[in-house]
Amino acid sequence: SAYCLATYRSFDEKADFHKKATSIAVGLTVGSWTELPEAQKAQMEKHLGKVISVEVHEPAPGEAASSRYADITIAYPDVNFSRDIPALLVTVFGKLSMDGKIRLIDLSFSSDFLSGFSGPKFGMQGVRDLLGVHDRPLLMSIFKSVVGYELLALREQFYLQAAGGVDLIKDDEILFENPLTPLEKRIEICLEAAEQATQLTGQKLLYAVNLTGSTSKLAAQAKKAIAAGANALLFNVLAYGFDVLHELSSDPEITIPIMAHPALAGATYPSPHYGISPSVLLGKLMRLAGADLVLFPSPYGSVVMPREENLAIKHVLLTKNLHQDYAYNASSDAILKLAASFPVPSAGIHPGLVPHILRDFGSDVIVNAGGGIHGHRMGTIAGGHAFRQAIDATLQGISLRDYAQTHPELQSAIDTWGTPE
Ligand SMILES: CCCC(=O)/C(O)=C/OP(=O)(O)O
Ligand SMILES: [Mg+2]
Numbered sequence: 127s128a129y130c131l132a133t134y135r136s137f138d139e140k141a142d143f144h145k146k147a148t149s150i151a152v153g154l155t156v157g158s159w160t161e162l163p164e165a166q167k168a169q170m171e172k173h174l175g176k177v178i179s180v181e182v183h184e185p186a187p188g189e190a191a192s193s194r195y196a197d198i199t200i201a202y203p204d205v206n207f208s209r210d211i212p213a214l215l216v217t218v219f220g221k222l223s224m225d226g227k228i229r230l231i232d233l234s235f236s237s238d239f240l241s242g243f244s245g246p247k248f249g250m251q252g253v254r255d256l257l258g259v260h261d262r263p264l265l266m267s268i269f270k271s272v273v274g275y276e277l278l279a280l281r282e283q284f285y286l287q288a289a290g291g292v293d294l295i296k297d298d299e300i301l302f303e304n305p306l307t308p309l310e311k312r313i314e315i316c317l318e319a320a321e322q323a324t325q326l327t328g329q330k331l332l333y334a335v336n337l338t339g340s341t342s343k344l345a346a347q348a349k350k351a352i353a354a355g356a357n358a359l360l361f362n363v364l365a366y367g368f369d370v371l372h373e374l375s376s377d378p379e380i381t382i383p384i385m386a387h388p389a390l391a392g393a394t395y396p397s398p399h400y401g402i403s404p405s406v407l408l409g410k411l412m413r414l415a416g417a418d419l420v421l422f423p424s425p426y427g428s429v430v431m432p433r434e435e436n437l438a439i440k441h442v443l444l445t446k447n448l449h450q451d452y453a454y455n456a457s458s459d460a461i462l463k464l465a466a467s468f469p470v471p472s473a474g475i476h477p478g479l480v481p482h483i484l485r486d487f488g489s490d491v492i493v494n495a496g497g498g499i500h501g502h503r504m505g506t507i508a509g510g511h512a513f514r515q516a517i518d519a520t521l522q523g524i525s526l527r528d529y530a531q532t533h534p535e536l537q538s539a540i541d542t543w544g545t546p547e
Contacts, residue, residue, distance in 0.1 A: 128236030129201035131178060132218035136196050137227035137399050143180050143196035151175035151200045154217060176201040197231070209242025211368040211415060219402070227399040233406050235414070240464075244376055248383040248418040249465025250444070250490060256357070256383070257293050257330050262521060263489050265513050266294040266470065267506075268496030272301045280307055281315040283506070287499060288323030288331055290510015294492070295320075296360050297336035299387045309335060309347065310354040317355050334358040334385045334419075341370055348380050358383045361417075364390040364407075368415040375416025385470075386417035395431075404435045409442035412467060419468040419492065426482050426546070428474025433486065436471055440487055443467040470494045476501075477536055478526060478545030480516035493517065503538050512539040 136146060152159045155175035162170060178199040185193045200218070207213035219230045246252070254260050267287040272280060287295050295316070303309060313335055320331045337359045339347050344366070348359060363371045363386045374380055388408055394401040395408070408422040420443055425433035444466045469491050471483060476498035483493055493513060502509030512535040519529035519536070526545045530537035 128204050128238045129176070130204050130214060130218070130236050130239050131199055131201050131232075131234045132230060133197060133199045133232035134219075134222070135229045135231050135398075136198055137192065137194065138196075139191040139194055141196075143182050143198065144177075146196075147177040147180045147198045147200065150198065150222060151177050154200075154220075154222060155202060155206055173203055173206055175203070199232075204236045204239045209239055211372060211411060214239065215368075223400075229398065229400055229403065230406060231403045233410055240414075243372065243414050243464065244416065245413060245464025246384075246416050246418045246467050247375055247380075247465075250418075250468040251465065253332070253383055253418055253468055256332060259293060259329075261489075263484065263487075263517055264293040264468075264492045265291065265510065265517065266296060266492050266494040267292045267499045267510065268296050268494065269298050269301065270496045270500045272298050272307070273304075274306065276306055277311055277315050280312060281319050283500075284316045284333070285319040285323055286506035287510060288320050289326050290499065290507040291327050291329065291514045292331070292499070292510050293329065294332040294334060294358065296334040296358075296385060296494075298496070299336060299360065299362050299389050301336050302338045309351055313351060313354040313356050317357075332358040332383070334360040334383075336360045336362075337374075337384075338362070341366055344370065344374060345377055345380065348374060348377075352380070352382055356382060358385060360385045360387055362387050362389045363412065363415070363417065364388065364394070368411050371412075371415040371417060375418075383418035384416065385419040386412045386421065386467075388420075388422050391422070392429075395435075403438070404431060405438035405442050409439040413443055413464055417467050418465075419470055421470040421472045421494065423473050424471030424475060424479075424483070425486070426474075426479050427472065430473075437486060440469045440491075443469050444490060466490075468492055474498075476543035477512040477516040477539040478543050480513065481520050481526065482546060484517070484520045489521070498539075498543070501542070502535070503542055504535060508535040508538065511535040 156170050156173050178201050180196055180198050182196045185191055202217055207217045269283060316333050335351055335356050337344060337348055361384055375384055391408055395404045412420045422439055423429040423431040425436045446463055469487055472494040475495040499509035500506050502512060515533040515536040516526055519526055530540050
């Protein structure tokens with residue numbers, strides 16, 4: 127049979143980690159092993175978890191005993207669970223997530239398990255194709271201060287963002303269905319504004335409207351949005367669960383890209399001793415569940431995630447396949463290639479940070495900002511221009527300060543937020 131692999135980082139001052147690994151492998155699969163009669167063992171073997179590796183890290187001299195840990199990899203027979211993310215997560219980290227200082231730091235999937243997932247419907251390439259932009263990073267802006275606003279105010283704010291040359295505009299994740307700006311109306315006025323802006327910029331534009339409401343109505347709500355002309359969806363995945371994203375992304379009638387927002391991720395990824403690593407939570411699982419674009423805190427903004435974690439997310443969102451061809455995964459010929467998801471490092475991004483973003487992510491990235499656009503001293507349109515100028519300069523290998531000498535919007539952004547260069 128084939129296996130899904132989970133790697134944990136377990137902290138314990140004196141545990142026998144090999145013993146612990148065996149108890150995890152048995153406890154989360156067949157329950158008990160040594161006491162079983164031989165006849166039963168033969169029958170249960172295919173359900174038995176296997177310890178793949180245990181790497182113990184003893185504290186260095188002078189280091190606290192509490193820093194002792196082991197990285198433990200366990201192979202779980204995929205015959206033990208159904209082809210859905212809840213089944214996998216409950217198997218590999220359900221009860222175990224509550225059992226002391228232990229963190230899920232990696233997951234890899236058997237081809238059989240992956241066969242249950244078609245991944246992102248558009249992915250990075252598909253989003254680029256929709257916009258007709260293949261030669262540079264994309265630029266996205268975020269509505270700011272939307273709650274309590276009337277349609278006209280929203281329309282105006284949308285137009286100013288679009289006129290600044292952004293490629294995508296997203297609702298803020300805290301904008302829900304409300305009497306002032308109901309979904310269909312919001313879509314109508316924003317797409318009108320988009321058309322008006324396109325006459326100025328010549329650019330196409332995606333507007334990711336926030337898909338909200340009760341889970342049972344989400345698919346219908348998405349189709350209502352599409353009927354109203356929506357061309358992208360924003361979705362607060364973690365508040366609903368990965369399986370809801372999977373349902374939406376695999377629905378053939380949902381024919382527009384889905385943008386995954388990381389809201390609530392901070393409840394799970396930050397601790398080094400507990401929870402789930404960002405590359406799993408905001409990387410592999412988002413792509414597996416079918417997110418076309420994935421937002422996550424950048425290493426340099428206001429809500430910060432360590433740079434190595436950002437780079438790990440980038441890797442798993444873009445890598446050619448999520449299948450780990452392991453000795454235990456017999457069918458290596460059916461390696462599936464899920465479409466790559468667009469990385470969107472976010473929060474506190476301003477034009478001065480563009481060189482860092484392109485250094486870390488290259489061109490396959492979406493530069494995303496709310497305050498960094500609306501907070502521009504010369505106004506929102508200038509905010510978009512400043513970002514486009516920063517991207518152009520960086521792609522040409524010109525320093526922002528030099529480029530700013532002939533580009534006032536960029537100069538003004540540097541005056542306000544500086545640039546680490
Ligand atoms: C990581 C999510 C970022 C987000 O939702 C958001 O609204 C960012 O806004 P700014 O920090 O760019 O103003
Ligand atoms: Mg937001």
